Amino acid sequence: MSRRVASRGSANRPAAGAWPVVFCALFACSWCGNQFSPLLLMYENVEHYSTVDVNAFLGVYVFGLAPALLAAGALSDRFGRRPLMIVAVVSSLAASLSLLLGEANVAGIYVGRLLSGVAVGAAMSVGTSWIKELSRAPFDDDADVGSGARRSSLAFTAGSATGALVAGGIAQFTAWGEELPFAVHVVMTAPLLFLIRRVPETVRWDGVKLGFRDRFRVPSASHRRFTRVVVVAAPWLFAAAALAYGYLPVLLADRTAGWGLGYAAILSVVTLGVASLVQPLAKRIDSTSNARGLVVCLAGITGGILVLTLAVVYSSPVIGLVAAVVFGIAMGIGLVSGLLEVQRIAPERELAGLTGVFYALAYAGFLTPTLLAAITPPLTTVGLFLGLAVLACASAAVIMLSYRKHLPENEAPANSIGQVASR
Template structure:
């Protein structure tokens, strides 16, 4: 049996997180396709973003805690299986909306497992004894990069095929199936890092995450977290539906470009987050929330003046805030968590963060009674308030630097 060179084990899990993230975000640029070509109602199409969260949140909370007790590998295999089933259901989505709902639920499950378990696994494989040369922030940066690059590539391929390719409702998901299937074998080759063993008692008692009550987590990380994916969902999920008149027949291309720009910028700025982060302050998270608030303000302007280019700029700014927030928040989580609940706390963080994905459904529901620009201005103002709360709380609840 060939022994993989020291320091490279993390790539096996990195690739698994990458393909799971691909599966979770390949649907985003296709919202207009289902609305315009398949004639599903705008409310139904937008609600599918929320359905995704219904699969994702329980998976985040359950998978992380179970892997803390029973190991990373078996739970991660379940995530890969969910990715395959999810893309299979989405490939049938053009036949019936029920397949879209099932596919989105399963996509949520696979991303939930990848974020909670995969992120923790990458972190553990990015330190001694698995990777002697990695610095302290390597795990957070690698995990965040796997998520953003996977999400971006999934959106890019799906969007381009939806705009110009054959069988746009089917082919993107078949490609993802082909890419993901080998990871059932690949993930089984990654070293198991959690050797603490299970705990006795009913399984639901194993879901407790003691570090979730840490004041630094509650007052700082949890306040900043929802804005990460709220800004993303509004920027590249909801905005393209509001600029449909301006984009015309190029609506799918704009949706794809918005997604790729946001996630591409997010990937590029992640090394900056390492420099911004400090265990004695939350300056990385504070900066990120204010940057995302600026992006939401630009989204408001893009809707008001129906500007495609302003929409692209808005997504670039949102992406910058997302990239800084993801790395900074993961570094906070990894410093707060204990060895017994790292994946569990990572899952809680992502569950709180993904609550933001419900925003487009809420905005769409209110849009019939309140102007969209007014709603977006209120959302932007709330983001500024959240940034101020994170700033004030971080000064009060200082985090001890890791030994």
């Protein structure tokens, strides 16, 4: 069995303030992943793709993202954070170039979206773990236990919001919406390829070889706290995001004619901006002895779906903005709470791998609009939303009723990063 060792400066000289570079890389990759979302209406109205097509463009991203989340995290636990983070940044640049040079053809869009998924998947599993490891001594003596989770969650939400704001603003107010957003991203991201090389590596290995399957195994993914608490909540996190700024703009397209691209961008910025702002609150809600952070998240998502339903019933962009705020609050609390759960469950040698599993489950929620569009008709949008609200409420109830079963009274809950509770 190979043994992973966290490097605490033996192989690399500790560098104060190293985490901001990784923060920027995660920010840039998240920008890449979400810059496409507000452009869905443009591809539907200008390029005349169907609603099913544009939701497929949104959903195909998951098929690049999920394998990257699972593979990159596990591989970085073995071979180090830096090489996999470079792969993420290169993939984000290739994705934007494909969308920039593809001239809105189907092949270019699909390739760009798949590469965007690879970029975000690798960046989130590897970058989240790298930031966490750089947010402690000897790299950052001032950080507290939850700093890594908050910083990585902020990088994702702020990067996603910026991508939507830049792309949506350009598309709404200029004639270069199909090219310029992606060019801006390339220019802003390219310097990171050089900066990342100077960030201290936090993982080294003893050189023992593993079989192919063993390289990707994450035993802590079978931890009871993970499978019966975290797994229940994870898909709802990005289902909320996809509904708020991926599906709602399409449903209200007739009502927002003429400024639909701007409205889509506003929804993205509001959802993700609120998610960023509430993250300090999420740390206060989180607890090692229960799962109240994830319960609050799911309660908020249930409320968000109900408000979203009202927005569709009354064709109201204003109510849609309220729904985005509610979803943002729930998403911000859920992201931080979920990452803190993962970091308590995962041992050091599996941190990135389990983080990748968590994000893969969360990002499965981005398929929600595609699935809803495919079955509407025969089912109605309102009926499907009400069904989703019931499922979200039931998920919250499952966690409330079961979380203590996975923390037996004779076993202390995890109370520090990397500590494993009960299996």
